[in-house]
Amino acid sequence: MSAVEWNKKEELVASQALQHLKQWAPVFQEFTGESPKAELSLLIRIQEYCFENIAFMKAFQKIILLLYKTDVISEEVILKWYKESHSQKGKSVFLEQMKKFVDWLQNAETESESGEDEE
DSSP: TTSSOOOHHHHHHHHHHHHHHHHHHHHHHHTTTTOHHHHHHHHHHHHHHHHHGGGGGGGGHHHHHHHHHTSSSOOHHHHHHHIIOOSSHHHHHHHHHHHHHHHOOOOOOOOHHHHHHHO
């Protein structure tokens, strides 16, 4: 990401990063494929990058949401990361950022399971 000239305003860095990631999502899809291990490695590396580059700390949740919506990182991998596989770097900050999204994923999973039971 050092090849990109980032905006000096912190609030604009997130939107700039999301634009780049959206553009490159197909490449990330090829990288992760159907491999949960590759998805988890990518998620952990993004966590570490956001921790090491303070301008990205607030953008972490938005980045993961984008990668989820573009099918780069699966729901199962996000839940696994949240419960047990996260890096210690910025752990409390990133887990807090992801709490609402993870709650939503868990509720959606529960609702889809109960919907399957009713059929």
